[in-house]
Amino acid sequence: MAKLRGRGIAAINYPTGMNLGGDPSQVVIVAQPDGRLVVNVASVELGQGIKTVLAQIASEITGVPVEDIEVRFGDTESAPHDTGTFASRSTHRMGNAVIKASEEIREIVLNTAAKMLEASPNDLEIREGRVWVKGVTDKSVEVKQVISQAQFTYNTPVVGKGFYVKPKSSVDPETGASDPHSTMAHGCTVAEVEVDTETGFVTVLKVYTVYEVGKAINPQLVESQIIGGIVMGMGAALTETVYPRYPVLDFQTTSFRDYVLPTAGDIPEIVAKIVESPTPTGPFGAKGVGEMVVNSIAPAIVNAVYDAIGVQITDLPITPEKVLKALKKSGR
Amino acid sequence: MSMSNYFVVGKSLQNSSIVNHVTGATQYIDSITFPGMLWIKAVRSPVPRGKIKKIDYSKAEKIPGVVKIITAKHVPNNYHVNLAGLGVGPPDEPVLPEDEVNYKGEAICLVVAKDEETAAKAANLVEVDIEELPPVLDMEEALKPGAPAIKKWGSNVFMFGGGMDGATPPSSPKRPYFLVKRGNVEQAFANAYEVVEGSYLIPPIEHAPLEPHICVAKPEPSGKLTIYTPTQAPYFVRDNVATILNIPASNIRVVSPHVGGAFGAKVDPEFEMQVAVAAMVVGRPVKWRWTREEEFTISTTRPAVKIELKDALSREGRILGRKAKLLHDAGAYARTSPYGVIKSTVNLSGPYNIENLRYEGYCVFTNRQPSSAMRGYGVFEVSYAVELHMERAARKLGIDSWEFRFINAYRNNQVTATGRPIDDAYLIEVMKEAAALAGVKLPPHLLQLSS
Numbered sequence: 078m079a080k081l082r083g084r085g086i087a088a089i090n091y092p093t094g095m096n097l098g099g100d101p102s103q104v105v106i107v108a109q110p111d112g113r114l115v116v117n118v119a120s121v122e123l124g125q126g127i128k129t130v131l132a133q134i135a136s137e138i139t140g141v142p143v144e145d146i147e148v149r150f151g152d153t154e155s156a157p158h159d160t161g162t163f164a165s166r167s168t169h170r171m172g173n174a175v176i177k178a179s180e181e182i183r184e185i186v187l188n189t190a191a192k193m194l195e196a197s198p199n200d201l202e203i204r205e206g207r208v209w210v211k212g213v214t215d216k217s218v219e220v221k222q223v224i225s226q227a228q229f230t231y232n233t234p235v236v237g238k239g240f241y242v243k244p245k246s247s248v249d250p251e252t253g254a255s256d257p258h259s260t261m262a263h264g265c266t267v268a269e270v271e272v273d274t275e276t277g278f279v280t281v282l283k284v285y286t287v288y289e290v291g292k293a294i295n296p297q298l299v300e301s302q303i304i305g306g307i308v309m310g311m312g313a314a315l316t317e318t319v320y321p322r323y324p325v326l327d328f329q330t331t332s333f334r335d336y337v338l339p340t341a342g343d344i345p346e347i348v349a350k351i352v353e354s355p356t357p358t359g360p361f362g363a364k365g366v367g368e369m370v371v372n373s374i375a376p377a378i379v380n381a382v383y384d385a386i387g388v389q390i391t392d393l394p395i396t397p398e399k400v401l402k403a404l405k406k407s408g409r
Numbered sequence: 410m411s412m413s414n415y416f417v418v419g420k421s422l423q424n425s426s427i428v429n430h431v432t433g434a435t436q437y438i439d440s441i442t443f444p445g446m447l448w449i450k451a452v453r454s455p456v457p458r459g460k461i462k463k464i465d466y467s468k469a470e471k472i473p474g475v476v477k478i479i480t481a482k483h484v485p486n487n488y489h490v491n492l493a494g495l496g497v498g499p500p501d502e503p504v505l506p507e508d509e510v511n512y513k514g515e516a517i518c519l520v521v522a523k524d525e526e527t528a529a530k531a532a533n534l535v536e537v538d539i540e541e542l543p544p545v546l547d548m549e550e551a552l553k554p555g556a557p558a559i560k561k562w563g564s565n566v567f568m569f570g571g572g573m574d575g576a577t578p579p580s581s582p583k584r585p586y587f588l589v590k591r592g593n594v595e596q597a598f599a600n601a602y603e604v605v606e607g608s609y610l611i612p613p614i615e616h617a618p619l620e621p622h623i624c625v626a627k628p629e630p631s632g633k634l635t636i637y638t639p640t641q642a643p644y645f646v647r648d649n650v651a652t653i654l655n656i657p658a659s660n661i662r663v664v665s666p667h668v669g670g671a672f673g674a675k676v677d678p679e680f681e682m683q684v685a686v687a688a689m690v691v692g693r694p695v696k697w698r699w700t701r702e703e704e705f706t707i708s709t710t711r712p713a714v715k716i717e718l719k720d721a722l723s724r725e726g727r728i729l730g731r732k733a734k735l736l737h738d739a740g741a742y743a744r745t746s747p748y749g750v751i752k753s754t755v756n757l758s759g760p761y762n763i764e765n766l767r768y769e770g771y772c773v774f775t776n777r778q779p780s781s782a783m784r785g786y787g788v789f790e791v792s793y794a795v796e797l798h799m800e801r802a803a804r805k806l807g808i809d810s811w812e813f814r815f816i817n818a819y820r821n822n823q824v825t826a827t828g829r830p831i832d833d834a835y836l837i838e839v840m841k842e843a844a845a846l847a848g849v850k851l852p853p854h855l856l857q858l859s860s
Contacts, residue, residue, distance in 0.1 A: 086810055086814075086843070088814050088818070088840055089792040090760035091792075096748065119643050121668060122668065124668070129424050132425065148425075151664065151666060153644055153661070159643075161642025163641050163786075205416075250570050250577040250578065251581075251590075252588070252591065252827075253768075254827050255576075257827060261833055261834075263760060263836045264839060285847040286843070287846060288839075294418050295421055297421035301424075317614050319614070319706075320612055320713075323610075323613065326457060329513075330615070332701055333701070336617070352842055368784050368789075372789050379793075380810075389800070392611075
């Protein structure tokens with residue numbers, strides 16, 4: 078009996094947004110009397126941090142500090158239509174809509190500040206939460222104050238509306254010819270495993286993984302997605318299914334007693350790197366990242382076990398039972 | 410704007426919800442309660458497939474605190490398909506079944522009572538007489554001629570084409586699979602130096618969110634209905650509930666505050682439909698929270714998907730052609746599966762340049778809980794099968810795993826399986842980064858390549 082080590086790789090791509098498109102997002106940004114902004118979206122906060130990402134995008138364009146932007150989410154009464162928070166679409170689709178809405182706010186800010194600073198809108202720039210006359214160090218006004226005065230001095234409603242859709246692609250019924258996605262993100266994962274030939278148990282020793290995400294609007298949130306995705310995909314590779322005797326129903330799992338998820342103690346060392354190749358269709362070049370990160374680890378692990386024991390197990394999860402059967406077949 | 414000039418984009422600001430999450434201050438749906446609120450428990454099918462002969466509610470109705478038992482007859486528009494908005498049809502799923510059950514645990518009726526315990530006790534006293542029928546569980550068996558047909562249209566497979574799949578034009582012919590083809594695949598196989606075949610299976614996988622399904626529906630004095638639910642798609646729930654209640658969507662408000670995990674489990678609106686019907690019938694707020702067992706056995710799973718791949722390879726390691734057959738286990742009802750199958754089928758080349766191909770994607774119905782979206786939907790299975798197949802092919806040809814992928818990686822100005830021009834290829838660069846990270850020394854001729 079021995080402990081065999083192996084290394085496996087997987088290279089993948091993943092589309093951003095719903096397949097074939099036709100999944101619109103709308104947003105309305107409404108100014109508060111004090112100059113703060115409320116971004117009304119029907120996107121949903123699942124823990125991924127879409128609230129934070131959309132606030133960063135709105136802040137970047139409008140110049141209102143990010144802490145003065147509130148993203149209200151998940152309510153059909155306050156927010157216009159959105160298709161939903163799935164298909165790695167919210168940063169891309171809603172992010173693009175928020176850019177458009179923020180640009181409308183920005184235009185109001187510049188036009189109003191021009192009056193306040195007695196300058197042409199073309200001579201103004203926004204930075205550090207203030208509108209400045211370009212090249213003049215002592216002539217500026219706070220963006221929030223501009224937004225407040227627009228409403229109460231210049232009688233201008235400060236509302237921004239945004240819409241984004243990738244128009245739905247037609248499909249040729251004879252060939253499937255179509256334009257199904259807005260952009261593709263990419264990933265490559267290397268897994269190192271150890272297989273105990275006595276027990277059939279597979280231990281993931283180390284994972285190296287690289288994801289290309291267009292542009293990371295918030296790198297820490299991308300990294301959170303990567304860690305979560307790797308761990309979730311490890312479960313799929315090694316332990317998880319609700320029908321252990323699929324396709325028959327026997328031994329269907331009913332609790333966490335018989336359905337084994339990876340827990341903190343199972344997480345290997347994960348060396349992750351984010352690379353950026355901005356897409357012209359994305360907000361600041363961003364692609365969707367939430368789903369891709371679960372897809373590359375399972376094949377990398379199974380390929381690593383193949384490398385270790387010389388047998389390719391083809392059906393998930395690769396339980397100790399399957400590994401022992403494979404070892405027996407190979408005579409090792 | 411140049412990249413370096415961004416003020417807050419590209420900065421790792423803290424997730425604005427995280428402090429409340431880790432301190433336990435975040436309020437989830439289970440914290441929502443209203444005066445006079447009632448609770449739901451379901452009477453569930455004990456068998457995977459059967460005809461409902463008789464339901465006897467008499468004992469259950471006598472339990473003090475039972476307010477109403479909701480059945481199919483209370484649903485204004487019972488049969489639906491949740492992707493109707495995309496043009497998918499026909500409606501194949503009842504909110505509550507009328508005469509047959511198609512998976513073990515399918516809700517037959519809903520008991521609405523003053524509290525959870527009373528609803529559970531009464532649900533146990535509902536007597537259901539079901540004539541059990543042989544279940545269809547194996548996808549290959551389900552596709553064979555003469556297999557028992559579980560769909561009303563007389564087969565176990567979704568018909569693509571004819572505009573009923575949310576993709577093709579109405580005038581197009583119907584067939585039992587979604588087809589992607591390109592080039593001359595037979596010629597590619599005739600020219601092959603080596604042919605590599607493989608079959609790969611992903612089983613059903615549970616999303617396992619920490620927060621099981623939970624929903625409160627509250628009829629408002631204005632006549633509107635408010636639905637509190639941790640859905641991923643408030644407008645999708647709203648539109649679907651409006652359809653089955655046969656009321657204007659704008660009479661429904663859907664609120665999805667913080668969600669306790671979803672991963673695709675909380676896309677399908679069928680659960681909210683059931684709660685909404687109960688609330689409309691009793692005219693009071695009602696709440697339903699699933700147990701962990703219901704989360705495992707009733708909520709959707711990642712679909713089981715079996716993918717058969719056959720590649721024609723050149724001596725130098727180029728994939729000259731690929732044939733693929735994908736079987737996707739939808740479970741008992743369509744849900745989002747027709748969409749998932751199309752997404753899978755168009756992606757069966759993976760990130761590689763394959764000029765001659767024929768891909769067939771089947772959406773197969775079986776007597777198990779419906780499957781639906783899960784993180785990576787449609788492509789998780791494809792990435793798995795393709796990457797195992799790449800490894801198998803590389804070994805058969807005696808070519809290094811990295812080199813084989815570099816040789817076949819797609820490049821800009823090539824086209825995808827569906828003929829879309831590629832303008833955002835970056836796989837080669839990503840593989841170089843991954844190799845460097847893992848300490849793999851790639852040979853110079855691979856390092857010279859770019860997308």
